[in-house]
Amino acid sequence: MLQIFNTLTRKKENFEPIKPGEVSMYVCGPTVYNYIHIGNARSAVAFDTIRRYFEYRGYKVNYVSNFTDVDDKMINAARDNHTTVQAIADKYIEAFNEDMKALNVSKDIVHPRATENIKEIIDFVQSLEKEGYAYNVDGNVYYRARKFSTYGALAHIDVDELEVGASQHVNDEELAQKEDPIDFALWKKSKGDEIAWDSPWGKGRPGWHIECSVMSTKYLGDSIDIHGGGEDLVFPHHENERAQSEAKTHKQFVKYWMHNGFVTIGDDNEKMSKSLGNFITVHDLLKEIDGSVVRLLMSTTHYRRPIQYNDASVQEAQSNLKKLQNAYENLSYRLEDAQSGNDPKSDQEIRQIVAEFTDAMDDDFNVQNGIAAVYELAKLANTYAQSSTVRADTLQLFLSKLQKLSLIFGITFHKTELDDDEILALIDERNQARKDKNFIRSDEIREELKLKGVVLEDTPQGTRYRKEK
Incomplete structure (x- = not known):
């Protein structure tokens, strides 16, 4: 039975x-005023991995992830660049989509923008007014947080212990207008030439929290299975979403709240943040590291744990990706001389590993196990591929399971042909291994090349090679 840790x-x-055979997921997306950093990507990859596992288990997944394309950061970015909020949003949404493609995040996502849902946002706020949860002060509309009886339950915070300003984005003017310091903005009155829309309260724009409540309920319904995002969103963002959504619909907003951990940087595991100036954009990272490596690194750390991003973790991901790719290529190569039929013993070992995989993933998506x-399946595949006799059906079973399980982590395979420089580099490595009397590595390289159709011949004049393909 699949289990999920509920925040x-x-x-x-x-x-x-809620609906048998289907999963409704809403994951908070980025505010598109700049290139996303690897912390943003971590959330996208974590929930894409979860989504892929649901699909592997046979569920239809309805997945929505928004773009916040209007707020103070967007307005400031437009002003600083002498352009419009929409132009800023268009630029960085395009960049976001390019980054997600490089990380092999599924395209099958509904990506609504806040500015495309202004009418629905206004209607939502009016409903909260009618329910007595919202009040207007000079064009600013606030939510009465204390009126919602379980406010603070998601973050496990006692309302009476909340400090002034806990709802974020608070200034002295807002504080003076509020009935209670913990109330938060649903609609903000426009200032000067800021982007704004007409509303019953005058010209203004939505508050941050209301956007996700509106887009979630619009595209997925009043109650959804999973709401995800970074753990920094638990309070106040998700707390406020829960309060305003359930106040309007009188229904449970989310069955399972899921939150991913942070990204830490360097050998000291310092938390990555823009305030510390130690953040890395995916746009820059992908200039140096292949997207498949970044994807494997991010998708194989349990979503609730922090990801350690440093040189060692990148090198480990590169090595592990190569192991999987080699296993795929070794299996593919042996199909050329495979005999018909199957090997029952190997088939059973494959199925046992797949069962262990499912048991691990059913336990709150334990990607590390x-x-x-x-990796155990890849190791078994390599051993089988080196057998003198192999069976076609067993090779196909290996390939099928290796591809399907790896795809959950966003990894896809392709056949590669070794060029002469790569072969010579491996021969040099083998020669050095023999000098160092590391005969295990020497034999590994010989077998690796053999499985790729490259035969080595050791002669008095040195090592020669020929390609059998």
Whole structure:
């Protein structure tokens, strides 16, 4: 039985979707005023991995992730660049989509923009006014947080202990207008030439929290299975979403709240943040590191744990990706001389590893144990590929399971042909290994090349090679 850790209850719960066979997921997307950093990408990759596992288990997934394309940061970026908020949004949404493509994040996502849903946002706020949860002060509309009886339950915070300004984006003017310091803005009165829309309260724009409540309920319904995002969004953003959504609909907003951990930078595991100036944009990162490596690094750390980003973690991901690719190529090569039929013993070993993978992933998407099973499958595949006799059906079973399980982590395979420079580099490495009396590595390189159709011949004049393909 698949279990999910629910932030609201702080325990693992059996997953039972609202609609049998379907999963509704809403994941908070970026504010598109700049290139996304690897912390933003971590959330996108974590929930894409979760989404892919749901699909592997046979569920239809309805996935929505928004773009916040109007707020103070957007307005400031437009002003600083002497352009419009929409132009800023268009530029960085395009960049975001390019980054997601490089990280192999699924395209099958509804990506609504806040500015495309202004009418629905206004209607939502008016409904909260009618319910007595919202009040207007000179064109600014606020939510009465204390009126919502379980406010603070998601973040496990006592309302009476909340400090002034806990709802973020607070200034002295707002504080003076509020009935209670913990109230938060639903609609903001426009200032000067800021981007604005007509509303019953005058010209203004939406507050941050209301956007996600509107887009989630519009595209997925009043109640959804999963709401995800970074753990920094638990309070106040998701707390406020829950309060305003349930106040309007009188229904449970989310069954399972899921939150991913942060990214830490360097050997000291310092938390990455823009305030510390130690953030890395995906746009820049992909100039130096292949997207598949970044994807494997991010998708194989449990979503609730922090990701350690440093040279060592990148090198480990590169090495592990190569192992998987080599196993795929070794299996593909042996198909050319495989005999018909199958090997029952190997088939059973494959199915056992797949069962271990499923057990791991069913436990709150334990990707670290899950990917360990995939590496074990690759190891078994390599051993089988070196057998003198191999069976076609067993090779196909290996390939099918290796591809399907790896795809959950966003990894796809392709056949590669070794060029002469790569072969010579491996021969040089083998020669050095023999000098160092590292005969295990020497034999590994010989077998690796053999499985790729390259035969080595050691002669008094040195090592020669020929390609059998």
